[in-house]
Amino acid sequence: MKSPGTHLKTLRDTAPLVQNITNFVAMNVVANAQLAVGASPAMVHAIEEAAEFAGLAGGLTVNIGTADAGWESSMVAAAQAASAADKPWVLDPVAVGATGFRNRLAARLLALNPTVLRGNASEILALSGEVASGKGVDSGDPVSAAEDAARYLAQRTGGVVAVSGAVDFVTDGDRAVRIEGGDPLMGRVTAMGCALTGVVGAFLVGQKPFEATVAAHACFGLAGAIAAARAGGPGSFGPALLDTLHAMTPEQLDAEAGIAAV
Numbered sequence: 434m435k436s437p438g439t440h441l442k443t444l445r446d447t448a449p450l451v452q453n454i455t456n457f458v459a460m461n462v463v464a465n466a467q468l469a470v471g472a473s474p475a476m477v478h479a480i481e482e483a484a485e486f487a488g489l490a491g492g493l494t495v496n497i498g499t500a501d502a503g504w505e506s507s508m509v510a511a512a513q514a515a516s517a518a519d520k521p522w523v524l525d526p527v528a529v530g531a532t533g534f535r536n537r538l539a540a541r542l543l544a545l546n547p548t549v550l551r552g553n554a555s556e557i558l559a560l561s562g563e564v565a566s567g568k569g570v571d572s573g574d575p576v577s578a579a580e581d582a583a584r585y586l587a588q589r590t591g592g593v594v595a596v597s598g599a600v601d602f603v604t605d606g607d608r609a610v611r612i613e614g615g616d617p618l619m620g621r622v623t624a625m626g627c628a629l630t631g632v633v634g635a636f637l638v639g640q641k642p643f644e645a646t647v648a649a650h651a652c653f654g655l656a657g658a659i660a661a662a663r664a665g666g667p668g669s670f671g672p673a674l675l676d677t678l679h680a681m682t683p684e685q686l687d688a689e690a691g692i693a694a695v
């Protein structure tokens with residue numbers, strides 16, 4: 434298994450083009466996070482070009498945060514095109530469990546077997562059919578409560594499932610790790626989970642899904658912890674996170690990543 438730092442080095446060396454169909458709140462945050470780690474983001478969601486672009490890009494992220502019926506068609510078409518071209522894609526089922534539309538959309542996308550499903554604990558519980566305590570886009574459940582649901586969904590999709598929170602959890606249905614890092618301040622800044630989804634999408638290109646997802650979480654969590662120690666509050670945390678992601682070296686990531694096998 435290659436180290437997280439090796440994954441970061443490959444990402445920087447290859448600077449992959451990543452297509453994102455994400456929400457209005459997160460677009461700028463996701464693009465900046467991907468640029469800071471070394472990828473080339475493109476926000477492309479129009480039905481006229483979303484599937485075509487998926488053939489050009491190295492990978493795709495699909496985030497349902499502010500989706501509507503038009504975006505649903507783009508999301509499905511792009512995910513199908515990515516899968517057909519053997520490109521990795523990530524599903525972020527923002528606020529699934531809150532409304533019937535979100536539940537149907539997330540279930541439809543999950544049936545396309547994303548390379549990685551990434552969400553907070555309430556979203557992973559809701560997608561698996563369990564009772565969840567989400568409050569809109571925010572989780573009301575601890576990560577530990579969603580670990581079995583994550584394993585179940587990973588086995589069902591054949592992909593990787595990642596649950597974020599105070600300690601992140603990543604599984605492929607067989608292997609599993611917990612990743613420490615981050616800071617409670619990340620819950621006071623919007624689109625942090627969406628940015629993590631973007632970073633996962635960047636790490637996935639040309640790399641093994643489970644290892645790349647673990648590396649992405651370790652990198653984002655470590656950067657979050659360092660940035661929080663420097664920031665004066667939510668306002669200065671965002672820029673500090675971008676600075677820290679940009680300055681992160683493979684050696685630092687390998688030395689300071691908080692990864693533990695379960």
Ligand SMILES: Nc1ncnc2c1ncn2[C@@H]1O[C@H](COP(=O)(O)OP(=O)(O)O)[C@@H](O)[C@H]1O
Pocket residue numbers: 552553554570571572597598599600601614615616617618619620624625626627629653654657
């Ligand atoms: N209490 C916390 N302590 C440390 N890190 C956290 C905490 N809450 C969230 N994070 C981190 O913030 C990022 C976004 O996670 P989360 O808030 O669960 O996603 P979402 O915004 O999709 O609900 C992840 O890197 C996660 O590890």
Ligand SMILES: Cc1ncsc1CCOP(=O)(O)O
Pocket residue numbers: 456458459498499527570623624625626627628
């Ligand atoms: C606030 C909000 N509303 C719709 S999408 C969105 C952003 C959610 O971002 P995250 O899931 O990363 O907290």
Ligand SMILES: [Mg+2]
Pocket residue numbers: 525527528552553570626627
């Ligand atoms: Mg989220």
